[in-house]
Amino acid sequence: MKVNLSSRQTLSLLSGLSGVAGVILLSLSFAIGTSPLSGAAHADLVQWGQQNYVKALWAAWLRVVRPVLIVLFGLSLVHLSGATHPFAGWMTFFGAMILPSVSLIVITLYFSGWNPDPVIMPYIPLKFVSVAQILAAPALFLPLGIILVSTRILPRVFGYLALLLAAILLILGVDFMLRLTLPASVTPFVVVQALWWLTASITLIARSGVLSPSQA
Amino acid sequence: MNKSLDSKRSLCIFGGLAGAVGVVLLGLSFAINTGPPPNPTRAELVKFGQDNYAKILWGAWLQAVGPVLIVLFAFSLVHLARATQRLAGWMTFFGATILMTVSLVEIIFYISALHTDPAVMPYISLVLISAVQHLYFIVTAPSLFFPLGIVLLGSAVLPRAFGYLALVLAGVFAVLGATFMLRLILPNYVTAFAGVQALWWLAAAISLISRRGSSSESENRNQPMMEKAV
Numbered sequence: 001m002k003v004n005l006s007s008r009q010t011l012s013l014l015s016g017l018s019g020v021a022g023v024i025l026l027s028l029s030f031a032i033g034t035s036p037l038s039g040a041a042h043a044d045l046v047q048w049g050q051q052n053y054v055k056a057l058w059a060a061w062l063r064v065v066r067p068v069l070i071v072l073f074g075l076s077l078v079h080l081s082g083a084t085h086p087f088a089g090w091m092t093f094f095g096a097m098i099l100p101s102v103s104l105i106v107i108t109l110y111f112s113g114w115n116p117d118p119v120i121m122p123y124i125p126l127k128f129v130s131v132a133q134i135l136a137a138p139a140l141f142l143p144l145g146i147i148l149v150s151t152r153i154l155p156r157v158f159g160y161l162a163l164l165l166a167a168i169l170l171i172l173g174v175d176f177m178l179r180l181t182l183p184a185s186v187t188p189f190v191v192v193q194a195l196w197w198l199t200a201s202i203t204l205i206a207r208s209g210v211l212s213p214s215q216a
Numbered sequence: 217m218n219k220s221l222d223s224k225r226s227l228c229i230f231g232g233l234a235g236a237v238g239v240v241l242l243g244l245s246f247a248i249n250t251g252p253p254p255n256p257t258r259a260e261l262v263k264f265g266q267d268n269y270a271k272i273l274w275g276a277w278l279q280a281v282g283p284v285l286i287v288l289f290a291f292s293l294v295h296l297a298r299a300t301q302r303l304a305g306w307m308t309f310f311g312a313t314i315l316m317t318v319s320l321v322e323i324i325f326y327i328s329a330l331h332t333d334p335a336v337m338p339y340i341s342l343v344l345i346s347a348v349q350h351l352y353f354i355v356t357a358p359s360l361f362f363p364l365g366i367v368l369l370g371s372a373v374l375p376r377a378f379g380y381l382a383l384v385l386a387g388v389f390a391v392l393g394a395t396f397m398l399r400l401i402l403p404n405y406v407t408a409f410a411g412v413q414a415l416w417w418l419a420a421a422i423s424l425i426s427r428r429g430s431s432s433e434s435e436n437r438n439q440p441m442m443e444k445a446v
Contacts (some may be wrong), residue, residue, distance in 0.1 A: 011303065061397050064354045064379060071310060079303045096310060101317045104351055108321060111347035114400055118336045121343060 008080060011171055012087050015076030019201025022069030023194050025062045033059025045122045051112055067100035073201055074144055080204075081151035087145040095140030102136040137193055138173070141166035154207070158200050160197035224296065228428035231292025235421030239414050240286030241278045244413075246432040247273025249326070252342070265330050276326040282318045285440045286417055287312040290364060293424070297371035311360030318356045322348040346401045353393030353406070359414060361386035374427070385413055394397050 032055045040048065049056075067141045074096055083089035141162045148159030168191060176182055248271045252264040263417065265272065290312055299305035322345055329341035365382030367372050395401055 015303075039432060051382070057398050061354060061394065064351065068355060070361050072307060075306050075310070076303055079306065084301045084306070093306065097317075098390075100314060104314070104355070108344060108347045108351065111345045111350060111400065115343045118339050121337060121340065157312070179394045191355055216410075 011076055012204050014078060015073050015080075016201045016203075016205035016208065018069045018076070019073030019204070020196050024064050024072060025066040025069065026194050028148060029059040029062035029066065029185045033062075034167065042119055042122070046116045049116070049122060053114065056112075057114070060107050063103060065138055066108050067103045070197055071096040071100060073197065073204075074140060077153055077200075077204070078147060081147050081153040083147045085150065086147075088143045088150075091143035092140065092147060095136075095138075095143055098139045099136045138166040138170040141169070141193070150205070154200055158196070158203070165189075165196060166198040169193075223426045225376075227292055227296060227334040228373050231289050231296070232421045232423075232425035232428075234292070235289030235417050235424070238282045239418040239421065240290060241282035241285065242414060245275045245278035245282060248278075258335065262332055262335075265332070265338055265396070269330060272326055272330060276323045279319060279326075280323050282415065283315055287316060287422075289417065289421055290360065293364065293373055293420075294367055296373045296424075297367050299367045299370065302370075303365075303372070307363035308367055309361065311356075311363055312360050315356050318348060318351045340378060349402050349407060350393065350397070352410060353389050353396070353402075355393070356384040357389035357410075358393070361413070361416075374420055374423050378416070378423065380415060385416060389413075397438045 074092060078084060078089045078092050087118055097141075109124060113122045113124060145159045145162030145164075145166060148154055148162060150159075170191065172186055176186060222244045228242045249268070252261055256264065290308060294300055294305045294308050297305075299308075325341040325348065326342045329345070331341075361382045365379045365386060368379035368382060369376060388409075392406055396406055
């Protein structure tokens with residue numbers, strides 16, 4: 001019993017740290033990775049690429065690694081709440097698959113954009129990058145919110161906020177479906193979900209000392 | 217009890233065979249689809265596609281089916297280690313899905329490379345294939361081998377050496393992914409290193425098949441350890 005309890009505490013601590021690290025990587029990727037001006041000419045785009053080569057590729061690396069850490073945290077929440085069997089647990093697992101899959105496809109295109117030949121190459125990823133977050137996030141937040149509302153692994157407010165985020169991102173996805181490039185006003189929601197992951201991770205770390213099996 | 221033993225033995229045999237066949241299929245795919253010569257012109261690339269049309273498509277098929285069998289083997293290991301409801305087991309499922317996703321994305325570009333209209337299509341596909349190959353090192357191999365290594369260390373399904381080797385492979389792949397991050401096309405010796413993981417899968421599959429009789433007994437002996445593990 002004692003071993004089991006300490007294992008839960010360790011898992012809470014490590015997965016919380018994983019969530020925090022994931023958000024830090026995301027912030028770093030936004031801090032060092034810049035985007036070229038919309039509608040830039042090919043010569044400008046190539047020049048921008050040469051000037052920002054190192055920064056942008058490290059930002060891409062951060063964006064590849066980040067979802068793994070976030071997923072580890074998300075699945076730890078499912079595991080700690082004892083929801084690995086129920087439908088919501090499996091749907092969280094499904095959402096956790098969608099998030100990195102979309103991210104990996106986008107990063108593949110992002111990498112390819114650094115090849116100046118053929119001429120069209122740098123333009124291709126610019127058309128893909130902006131839509132990724134809106135597509136993927138609701139699939140993860142909705143089932144995770146259901147789990148968090150029905151368990152005490154985190155304060156219930158996190159569950160309701162996850163459901164709210166899922167709904168907002170879903171509505172935004174539908175609302176802007178007919179716009180090929182998402183407007184800048186939508187991107188702050190990426191920051192909002194990052195804040196959710198950060199506060200949830202910190203809360204889990206803070207509660208790791210008081211977690212007991214009965215809280216599942 | 218007997219029935220359970222039988223089914224466990226069957227799982228060892230079929231899971232192991234799936235792993236071995238998966239590695240063979242992957243090996244065949246690399247053998248028949250060798251890729252175009254370095255820095256080809258557009259004309260050379262189109263000619264390579266025309267000359268190797270069937271080989272490229274069968275190579276793509278083998279690369280799609282091979283990982284499915286390897287994933288089946290990995291899931292068998294998780295199942296036999298009774299880790300299906302543990303976090304490490306779930307993270308192995310997650311890593312396996314990443315492997316399939318990256319592999320299928322790469323295959324899409326193999327097939328798209330054979331389209332000659334628009335003329336730039338083979339070139340674009342080749343660039344995208346080079347981009348995808350980074351992902352195997354940065355995230356695919358580490359996200360599968362790391363949790364699988366933890367699962368194997370928490371059970372007696374395979375000798376512990378396989379667990380430690382899986383963790384080492386995860387670390388080496390992650391380091392290679394970060395080290396060669398700034399090179400748009402991975403050097404041949406780095407991509408060739410991917411063959412090491414095939415050796416791991418093959419040795420693990422053969423080991424599982426050969427241990428089919430003793431797995432049940434050793435599992436029972438290690439039961440407390442398995443429950444303790446994450």
